[in-house]
Amino acid sequence: MYPQDKKTYEKLMDCAEKIFAEKGYDKASVREITAAANVNLASIHYHFGSKENLLQELLNRKLEWLNQQRLIALKTLENKSKNKPLKPSQILEAFFGTLLDMLDEKNYGGEMFLRLLGRSTLEPNCLISSISSGKNNAVTEKFRDALFKALPNVPKNEIVWRFHFMVGATSYAISGSGLNKLFVTAEVSEDKSVSKKLLKKRLMSFLLGGLRSPMNSFLIGNK
Amino acid sequence: MYPQDKKTYEKLMDCAEKIFAEKGYDKASVREITAAANVNLASIHYHFGSKENLLQELLNRKLEWLNQQRLIALKTLENKSKNKPLKPSQILEAFFGTLLDMLDEKNYGGEMFLRLLGRSTLEPNCLISSISSGKNNAVTEKFRDALFKALPNVPKNEIVWRFHFMVGATSYAISGSGLNKLFVTAEVSEDKSVSKKLLKKRLMSFLLGGLRSPMNSFLIGNK
């Protein structure tokens, strides 16, 4: 079944990624994963300690890669426009656009990652570490600061909140299942391939509108 | 422990709601729920058929109540402003404001509901029915149509997508765990009680901005 030359650790990572993507974390059993990888049942415990830890490793691996891409995109932008502050749309492109591009990845990698990331934000007391880990926060802060510079007239507090809202809209929009669920009404449907292509444009337009939404006096009054 | 006069069915619903909210669906065991309710282990199977079904019942109960409130709010608005089209902000208030107000509910009801609802949108092949059930779709469509009227110049397709994005931003913003996770940086933090009060204002402002975001030519060109 599986190429024999790969190490057990790698086999498990690969198979787990695929099976998690297909069935979700809960319904993917340790037995199924080890069987698919042609390794012993106990190897997950040996290499990762637990099923949860295996998921952690997968998320961390993806997250690190994603954040690298994000930083590269940001650096590129900053190099191009010497000194001049970046436009909000450019910053969003580097942060969320890079994430959205993962959807096109092969091997379910992108979709699984995004779904499981979403799950980890919803389940209490679970999987927090991969998100609030130092590296990830560092990247988030870089983009946060870029937004501060790009929108000097907006209170920093508000920017942080709106960043948060943007992450939410993106996570949800991206979760494969969510997409077709809420609005399956025929009248407004369009060709699916068209929808997929337009998703990024549409979401970015929405995020930008939310980010730059005028602030009412109440919010400003409260700093 | 538990008041003896309540029926088993009610006891289970109440305890399950609380325990699901605290630990999440997976980590709440049938044994723990039945123990807390002072009923027999097998009663969940008898009354609900399965643990999943119990969750379904909980979600449906909440969802129906929520949607009733939403319809009432919408009707009230439509009665007040005879014939004149509603403002988008009013429609959002009726739909998302009503949802956000559930956060103040006692007994974890609101938070659990929102978290589990979020989960159900992220897990594949799971719990779809409560969301795409007929009643819920009917309510969603009412609000969708209200937005169509309120924004006659925006293509219907775009409104539907933006509605979708708004749901995502709201779900995420509301999920108790998500709130403190992403941005725990000290510099931008403010008093937590203040944050909680302002959440609704902030989110509504963001949603409104996203909903009314100008459309770039690319999107319009593709209808």
Place this chain on the structure above:
DNA sequence: GTCTATATCATGATAGAC
């Protein structure tokens, strides 16, 4: 150090007595 075979323990589900 790496992997395997096997044992343990918790969980959801269920059958059948009362």
Place this chain on the structure above:
DNA sequence: GTCTATCATGATATAGAC
């Protein structure tokens, strides 16, 4: 409707082979 007993499946732990 409620109970006890039991099953099937899952994750995890351990002992020991290579």
